[in-house]
Amino acid sequence: MILTITMNPSVDISYPLNKLVINDINRVTNVKKTAGGKGLNVTRGIKYSGIPVLATGIIGGTTGQYIQKELDNDKIAYNFYVTQQESRNCIAILHEGNQTEILESGPVLDDQDVSVFFQHYQSLLSQSKVITISGSLPQGFPNDFYARLIAQANKHQIPVLLDSSGKVLLQTLRLKDKPFLIKPNKDELQQIIQMDIDANDPHSLMKAVSHPLLDNITYVIMSLGKNGAFARCHNRCYQISIPNINVVNPVGSGDVTLAGLAVSIHENENIEVMLKRAMTMGMLNAMESQTGFVNMNHFDKYFQKVTVTAMM
Amino acid sequence: MILTITMNPSVDISYPLNKLVINDINRVTNVKKTAGGKGLNVTRGIKYSGIPVLATGIIGGTTGQYIQKELDNDKIAYNFYVTQQESRNCIAILHEGNQTEILESGPVLDDQDVSVFFQHYQSLLSQSKVITISGSLPQGFPNDFYARLIAQANKHQIPVLLDSSGKVLLQTLRLKDKPFLIKPNKDELQQIIQMDIDANDPHSLMKAVSHPLLDNITYVIMSLGKNGAFARCHNRCYQISIPNINVVNPVGSGDVTLAGLAVSIHENENIEVMLKRAMTMGMLNAMESQTGFVNMNHFDKYFQKVTVTAMM
Numbered sequence: 001m002i003l004t005i006t007m008n009p010s011v012d013i014s015y016p017l018n019k020l021v022i023n024d025i026n027r028v029t030n031v032k033k034t035a036g037g038k039g040l041n042v043t044r045g046i047k048y049s050g051i052p053v054l055a056t057g058i059i060g061g062t063t064g065q066y067i068q069k070e071l072d073n074d075k076i077a078y079n080f081y082v083t084q085q086e087s088r089n090c091i092a093i094l095h096e097g098n099q100t101e102i103l104e105s106g107p108v109l110d111d112q113d114v115s116v117f118f119q120h121y122q123s124l125l126s127q128s129k130v131i132t133i134s135g136s137l138p139q140g141f142p143n144d145f146y147a148r149l150i151a152q153a154n155k156h157q158i159p160v161l162l163d164s165s166g167k168v169l170l171q172t173l174r175l176k177d178k179p180f181l182i183k184p185n186k187d188e189l190q191q192i193i194q195m196d197i198d199a200n201d202p203h204s205l206m207k208a209v210s211h212p213l214l215d216n217i218t219y220v221i222m223s224l225g226k227n228g229a230f231a232r233c234h235n236r237c238y239q240i241s242i243p244n245i246n247v248v249n250p251v252g253s254g255d256v257t258l259a260g261l262a263v264s265i266h267e268n269e270n271i272e273v274m275l276k277r278a279m280t281m282g283m284l285n286a287m288e289s290q291t292g293f294v295n296m297n298h299f300d301k302y303f304q305k306v307t308v309t310a311m312m
Numbered sequence: 313m314i315l316t317i318t319m320n321p322s323v324d325i326s327y328p329l330n331k332l333v334i335n336d337i338n339r340v341t342n343v344k345k346t347a348g349g350k351g352l353n354v355t356r357g358i359k360y361s362g363i364p365v366l367a368t369g370i371i372g373g374t375t376g377q378y379i380q381k382e383l384d385n386d387k388i389a390y391n392f393y394v395t396q397q398e399s400r401n402c403i404a405i406l407h408e409g410n411q412t413e414i415l416e417s418g419p420v421l422d423d424q425d426v427s428v429f430f431q432h433y434q435s436l437l438s439q440s441k442v443i444t445i446s447g448s449l450p451q452g453f454p455n456d457f458y459a460r461l462i463a464q465a466n467k468h469q470i471p472v473l474l475d476s477s478g479k480v481l482l483q484t485l486r487l488k489d490k491p492f493l494i495k496p497n498k499d500e501l502q503q504i505i506q507m508d509i510d511a512n513d514p515h516s517l518m519k520a521v522s523h524p525l526l527d528n529i530t531y532v533i534m535s536l537g538k539n540g541a542f543a544r545c546h547n548r549c550y551q552i553s554i555p556n557i558n559v560v561n562p563v564g565s566g567d568v569t570l571a572g573l574a575v576s577i578h579e580n581e582n583i584e585v586m587l588k589r590a591m592t593m594g595m596l597n598a599m600e601s602q603t604g605f606v607n608m609n610h611f612d613k614y615f616q617k618v619t620v621t622a623m624m
Contacts, residue, residue, distance in 0.1 A: 015416075023410035023411060024412065026412070029416075029417045031417075062377045063374065065374045066398075089401070093414065099335060103337055
């Protein structure tokens with residue numbers, strides 16, 4: 001089973017408006033509310049792939065109950081640590097071709113929550129073969145919290161796939177216990193290793209994924225949007241190219257790419273299949289309007305069109 | 313006891329932002345979520361006045377549970393008809409001196425809900441001495457629904473105070489069973505009676521509140537903002553003047569004004585006290601930042617400053 005970790009889930013609300021009128025009342029009838037958070041998109045991607053998956057993290061209050069209700073509707077298994085504090089709403093106003101987002105920071109938790117969630121996490125390890133961690137930490141959690149989760153997983157020889165960025169990713173990479181895989185995009189990796197990356201120069205790409213800060217991380221998958229990805233596995237690098245596709249909504253594509261990687265690791269697939277699976281999942285999501293959704297009927301068609309080239 | 317009716321309550325969410333950046337991500341930490349809907353402000357105003365009050369209406373889903381939780385915190389008694397459908401969120405983005413609102417229309421209910429709520433309402437009548445009805449109807453409810461509630465209350469000799477506007481108010485006033493009191497503001501009344509009202513001309517004001525469409529409504533209280541109000545009780549008119557105050561947040565002032573009117577009717581106060589009480593409540597609310605809140609410690613001071621003049 002794959003365990004997915006979403007520490008700060010949300011109820012994502014979208015408001016489609018013809019026009020957003022500032023300093024006035026905007027009435028909206030066609031409201032969509034879904035269970036959000038990067039890790040929940042990963043969970044969906046894994047479930048579409050037919051692999052057993054359990055979602056965990058922290059939810060709370062009536063917003064947390066709404067998240068559970070949505071996951072029940074989607075028949076997704078979960079075992080969250082539940083607090084009294086309300087989970088957050090994330091608002092997307094879709095107006096005049098714009099997407100204006102208002103993201104709540106979510107509940108402020110305390111040391112007690114940190115320690116109780118850690119125990120909760122430990123209780124789930126015996127069932128887990130692969131773990132994914134996605135997104136931001138709740139307010140009040142220490143920056144090294146993901147490193148603690150990874151250290152514990154490493155003790156049990158469970159590979160951890162980490163999709164984080166900024167301070168939290170940097171803090172995690174500086175510590176002794178390494179994730180098995182990271183999946184930054186070019187900008188996120190540039191920020192971490194503090195060097196400019198030229199996406200058209202294989203030497204620049206190789207230098208980036210082989211940066212000393214990334215030592216002892218088995219897989220580094222750098223996504224390059226429509227240019228595919230560049231990956232390092234142990235000491236070998238791979239260029240991945242994808243076909244042109246009709247992008248409808250790219251939100252969540254990185255998350256279902258991570259789902260593809262987790263599925264491959266869970267199924268012991270070889271590196272070529274793994275990279276092709278991951279890219280295919282990301283493309284399938286980008287071709288749909290619904291965030292985190294993939295139509296697996298198109299999987300084989302696009303899987304065939306991804307090419308993986310080992311760099312000599 | 314006073315029964316307050318709020319057919320379409322909401323969770324009101326306010327997002328204070330230094331700047332609302334269009335087509336980008338706006339992160340917000342200082343989020344406030346409260347139980348909203350005009351009728352719930354009326355309920356609060358009555359409770360601050362120390363009179364027993366029960367809130368009813370329709371709530372549903374996890375948003376409905378949040379509303380109940382907030383009312384529990386405020387120690388407000390309620391007995392809602394509960395559906396599976398999610399109650400609505402109403403968003404206020406406070407940015408650069410603007411208040412940009414996004415109001416969800418709320419759940420779409422059906423004939424079954426109409427009839428079950430009506431039964432629920434009937435079961436509460438025996439305890440009720442006064443009834444207030446505020447705000448809009450849920451989608452799916454017929455425009456004459458408030459008229460049905462009023463007809464039933466009239467059968468039991470329970471006076472109904474109606475605070476509605478537009479199509480629903482017009483439809484209600486055209487039917488045989490009249491509310492005991494209505495409290496439109498100048499614009500709302502103009503829309504209903506289709507005539508221009510000159511707030512500085514007592515004859516215009518008298519003509520407006522004596523319009524044939526308002527026949528058989530015992531009290532018509534037309535609010536005029538900082539110019540106070542103009543009222544008709546049976547065939548007699550009253551000009552009400554209020555002192556200058558420091559307006560902090562006028563939202564909800566009309567609702568607690570209605571609360572003051574309901575309290576007076578419940579307590580059989582005379583017309584002068586009733587009008588002064590109502591205006592005082594509205595002012596006390598406008599001087600506070602919190603919607604629907606009044607500081608009753610200042611009640612006597614402002615009550616003394618309201619003047620009521622009977623028109624000869």
